[in-house]
Amino acid sequence: MDLEECFVDDMFTPTKKVAKPWARPSVARGPTKRMAAVQKWGLPVALSVYSASLHEMTLVEPMLAQRTASRKPKRLIGDKA
Numbered sequence: 003m004d005l006e007e008c009f010v011d012d013m014f015t016p017t018k019k020v021a022k023p024w025a026r027p028s029v030a031r032g033p034t035k036r037m038a039a040v041q042k043w044g045l046p047v048a049l050s051v052y053s054a055s056l057h058e059m060t061l062v063e064p065m066l067a068q069r070t071a072s073r074k075p076k077r078l079i080g081d082k083a
Contacts, residue, residue: 008040010058035051
């Protein structure tokens with residue numbers, strides 16, 4: 003797998019207003035942030051789900067610690083937003 007360049011981005015997932023009656027209370031709380039790192043051809047290197055209140059910069063290292071590739075990407079590219 004070519005890990006010369008990897009791209010990092012996140013996406014917010016809103017919470018539904020009505021929790022399902024069978025869902026545990028801890029599961030049905032707050033919006034989440036999904037983060038992904040993909041290599042330059044679009045293959046996923048790392049995926050994670052976190053609370054939406056955390057900033058993206060603090061989540062990159064823990065996400066890469068759970069990567070599927072054996073080594074870290076050489077260069078990460080992300081947006082400023």
